[in-house]
Amino acid sequence: MTAHLPILVLLATIVPAVCMPLLGMKNRAWCRPVALASLWLMSLLSVATFIAVYQDGPIPYALGGWEAPVGVAWLVDGPGALMVVSLGIVVSLSMTASGPRSPAPGASVVPYYALILLLVSGATGIIFAADLFNVFVFLEVAALAGYALAATGGGPALMAAFRYLILGSLGASLYLLAIAYLYAATGTLNMADLAIRLPPLLDSRAVLAGVSFMFIGLGIKSALVPFHGWLPDAYTHAPEAVTPVLAAVVTKVVLFTWIRIMFWVLGAGVEVQAAHILDVLWILGAAGAVVGALLALSQRDLKRMFALGGISHIALTLVGVGQGNQTGLVGGLFYLVNDAFMQAGLFVLAGAAIHKYGVRTWDDLGKLRAQAPWLVGALIVIATSMVGLPPTGGFFGKWYILLSALEAGNYLAVAAVAIATVLTLAYFIKLFEAIFRGPRAVEGAETPTLPLSFKLAVSGFLVGIVGFGLISDSVVAFLLQTTSGLNL
Amino acid sequence: MPELVQIAVQRPHVVVFIVLFLGGLYITLTRPNIVKKLIGMYILQTSTVFFLVTISAKKGASVPILRDAANGVDPALYVNPLPHVLTLTAIVVQVATLGVSLALVAAIYRRVGSLDENEIARQLQ
Numbered sequence: 001m002t003a004h005l006p007i008l009v010l011l012a013t014i015v016p017a018v019c020m021p022l023l024g025m026k027n028r029a030w031c032r033p034v035a036l037a038s039l040w041l042m043s044l045l046s047v048a049t050f051i052a053v054y055q056d057g058p059i060p061y062a063l064g065g066w067e068a069p070v071g072v073a074w075l076v077d078g079p080g081a082l083m084v085v086s087l088g089i090v091v092s093l094s095m096t097a098s099g100p101r102s103p104a105p106g107a108s109v110v111p112y113y114a115l116i117l118l119l120v121s122g123a124t125g126i127i128f129a130a131d132l133f134n135v136f137v138f139l140e141v142a143a144l145a146g147y148a149l150a151a152t153g154g155g156p157a158l159m160a161a162f163r164y165l166i167l168g169s170l171g172a173s174l175y176l177l178a179i180a181y182l183y184a185a186t187g188t189l190n191m192a193d194l195a196i197r198l199p200p201l202l203d204s205r206a207v208l209a210g211v212s213f214m215f216i217g218l219g220i221k222s223a224l225v226p227f228h229g230w231l232p233d234a235y236t237h238a239p240e241a242v243t244p245v246l247a248a249v250v251t252k253v254v255l256f257t258w259i260r261i262m263f264w265v266l267g268a269g270v271e272v273q274a275a276h277i278l279d280v281l282w283i284l285g286a287a288g289a290v291v292g293a294l295l296a297l298s299q300r301d302l303k304r305m306f307a308l309g310g311i312s313h314i315a316l317t318l319v320g321v322g323q324g325n326q327t328g329l330v331g332g333l334f335y336l337v338n339d340a341f342m343q344a345g346l347f348v349l350a351g352a353a354i355h356k357y358g359v360r361t362w363d364d365l366g367k368l369r370a371q372a373p374w375l376v377g378a379l380i381v382i383a384t385s386m387v388g389l390p391p392t393g394g395f396f397g398k399w400y401i402l403l404s405a406l407e408a409g410n411y412l413a414v415a416a417v418a419i420a421t422v423l424t425l426a427y428f429i430k431l432f433e434a435i436f437r438g439p440r441a442v443e444g445a446e447t448p449t450l451p452l453s454f455k456l457a458v459s460g461f462l463v464g465i466v467g468f469g470l471i472s473d474s475v476v477a478f479l480l481q482t483t484s485g486l487n488l
Numbered sequence: 489m490p491e492l493v494q495i496a497v498q499r500p501h502v503v504v505f506i507v508l509f510l511g512g513l514y515i516t517l518t519r520p521n522i523v524k525k526l527i528g529m530y531i532l533q534t535s536t537v538f539f540l541v542t543i544s545a546k547k548g549a550s551v552p553i554l555r556d557a558a559n560g561v562d563p564a565l566y567v568n569p570l571p572h573v574l575t576l577t578a579i580v581v582q583v584a585t586l587g588v589s590l591a592l593v594a595a596i597y598r599r600v601g602s603l604d605e606n607e608i609a610r611q612l613q
Binding site: 137140144155156158165166169170172173177180183 | 574
């Protein structure tokens, strides 16, 4: 049973995704319960996978019983299992939080839930795949679902989704091109084989080109700073229930794949033509952390502010990973998992503020103080983690990233993290000032009530964020143990 | 420079690939018409598929179907089939992408009545 857990995690979402149109023909009211049930089932299975990996080490899986050189290989290792758990739980919580009327007005229910499930199954495949081409296929499954979901808002969302699609396809083409280069140079696409054959070939110009194309391709998809142009519009205009899912899934999983390729395939110490690849990474990360937070500070639109803040938080992961020591890698991975909870929680709250309480502009934020104390409280907890104060997960992630930068003697990176933290604090202060000092709502306006499912789901996010901080010790110990074979 | 010319003459498929790729990218970036952008994107994607196919080609080799396995297999007689398999999957992915993007274009056109990017951006604000 445990041997087949990886495929079950994928099947739990991909089968209902494909069957959704049939189900919708029968009875549309079943779509939401079935989608939610399969998402929670997938979360349960991923937790079981994580426990199995925790106890017995990585699970290799040969699809259809065809072993590696011929068949498609999967490998569930420690970081991957952790990533899938966070993916499943975050998406399930986001979908639970969005009420029964969650799709945008005009968007039909059946394709909406099918796409959400497809997005999750694509992301699961990306995390599990141990083969570069398999990663490409799942990357596109997830991306196509993502483009269509981003467009469900209608109006300005259509053009945002179109830009996302053009840039995403460019990224995918570059990734495919990189696969062609690496295949031509090594004759294999299996990550374990590549890890043996690639390092001696790193002086070859074909490999250099392949690695660069892969970096740019995955960089576009994970919204690293010079390539982030598609993200703010796509997130801002997507409907309330979609943004948390997009924010928690697409960029995080792609970044995770890039980290995996960099450390597990290329090897961390890799120098390409005298330029250290990790140096490029942390410099881009440091720039992204500061620029993203600065851009967020200048916004007056709630969702756009959070979207730009998200770019800054993804970049922080890179600062940790780019230090090239184990503390940094573990800190980066920890921050990545924790950030999925923070981002999704933030967008769930923003969605509720906009659609339930009618907070259209910055000046309406004052309404929340009187009408939604509950929502403001949750926002404060998430902000604590975003800024990086103990005892939340955000604090420990940043702590390890800072430690690794100090360990590497990289004071520029330390400064970038510090500046990004101050800027994050600044935009949250700006936000809370608008909430607590803005004009109150008109007297006698009725207060909308939040459904219980929403409150439960948001509590889930808060428990996740604070819980990650409280158990950070064991999570970090686990990640340290799983990454100990990397010779960092 | 002579070195580059030599490479170009020896490997004409790389030149074709570069022309297609950059041409597609140029069209995507410069044309305001969103259908033309899609055409550029499709040329760009096709160029990568073209490149994948060309790296499997071999002089004097034939289709990779074993006719007489009993006498041993000589790899020099067959082209590498794997890039073709990858290509097949990549083409399917591209067709799906094109389908989604054309659906988006149709939705935009129905709403705005124009295919010009600037006009669409102005009307959707």
